[in-house]
Amino acid sequence: MDLSNKVAIVTGSGQGLGLAYARELARRGASVIVNDIRRETADAAVASITEAGGSAHAVVGAVGSTETAQALVDGAVERFGRLDVLVTNAGILRDRVLWKMTDDDFDEVINVHMRGTFTCVRAAAVRMREQGEGGRIICVGSPAGQRGNFGQTNYAGAKAGILGMVRTWAMELGRADITVNAVVPVAATSMTETVPFLKPYVEAMDNGDPLPPFARRELGFGGPEDAAGAVAFLAGDAAAGVTGQAVGVGGDRLALWSHPDMTVKAYHDGGWDAGTIADEWPSTFADHLESVGEELPEEATAR
Incomplete structure (x- = not known):
């Protein structure tokens, strides 16, 4: 999986998952633009990459604005001459239940995650299309976005x-x-350390203890480095035919998430009014309702 002569941007890569992605891409030969909102964090990340023999450069800024997105692309081109890979990883949390969530709680998360992804991908796509040599765009999703999660309307x-x-x-x-895919990671980071059923596993990792097979396999939970291989794969030539997919990764588990689809259908001549729906619902639809939230193994819920 050789990424030599490739140039990548990884947003939010000063620490956590983003840093793991940046390090793995650099280890595979890519030159990497590291991004963080704090200069000292970004510089420390760059130093960790260069000390390991990689090539990296920091562009400091909060994602969301068009200006930051363009600065990232310009930084890649000015420093390394081109852009081949974009990983949109930057994110924040402002967790509160619906009735306590403020406008600012909602807007800040949407701005960083959703608008930041949009502006960065737009700027990268313009550059990649100008180069005319294809490219790889990898956006970071979450199980919360696939199934919902209590207290995370915004996220x-x-x-x-x-x-x-x-x-x-x-x-x-x-x-x-240009391929565009999502990774859906599950890993020990500042965004998962407060999840109750993951807490004992996060504590184990903090203490340097190995995770049990249940955590790594059934929960698909591990360290940030366990998710980095999927990003490197999607950035490389081996994934040239993979696009529009959501790839779940964590611990010892690799998965492919399905797209939303119709699971049950019924037809009624002349269309459906409330009464005909009420008549049909118990026999056709009631036994096929979808669950909400993560469907966790019994051992996890017992914690």
Whole structure:
């Protein structure tokens, strides 16, 4: 999986999952633009990559605005001469239940996750199309965006929206040989350390203890480095035919998420009014309702 002569941007890569992605891409030979809102964090990430023999450069800024997106692309081109890979990883949390969530809680998360993904992908797509040599765009989703999560109206909504954009961009950029995919990671980061059923596993990792097979396999939970291989794969030539997909990764588990689809259908001549729906619902639809939230193994819920 050789990424030599490739140039990548990884947003939110000063620490956590983003840093793991940046390090893995650099280890595979790519030159990497590291991004963080804090100069010292970005510089430390760059130093960790260069000290390991990789090539990296920092562009500091909060994603969301068109200006930051363009600065990232310009930084890649000015420093390394081109752009081949974009990973939109930057994110924040403002968790609150619906009736306590403020406008600012909602807007800040949507701005970073959803608008930040849009502006960065738009700027990268313009550059990649100008180069005329294809490209790889990898957006970061979440299980919360796939199934919902208590207290995360803003985050789940943004992550679900990102998947909708990924599928659309895969269609729009296909003729330019630019693939667009999402990774849906599950890993020990600042965004998962407060999840109750994951807490004992996060503590184990903090103590340097190995995770049990249940955590790594059934929960698909591990460290940030466990998710980095999927990003490197999607950035490389081996994934040239993969686009519009949501790839779940974490611990020892690799998965492919399905797209939303109709699961049950019925037909009624002349259309459906409330009464005919009420008549049909118990026999055709009632036994096929979808669940909400993560469907966790019994051992996890017992915690």
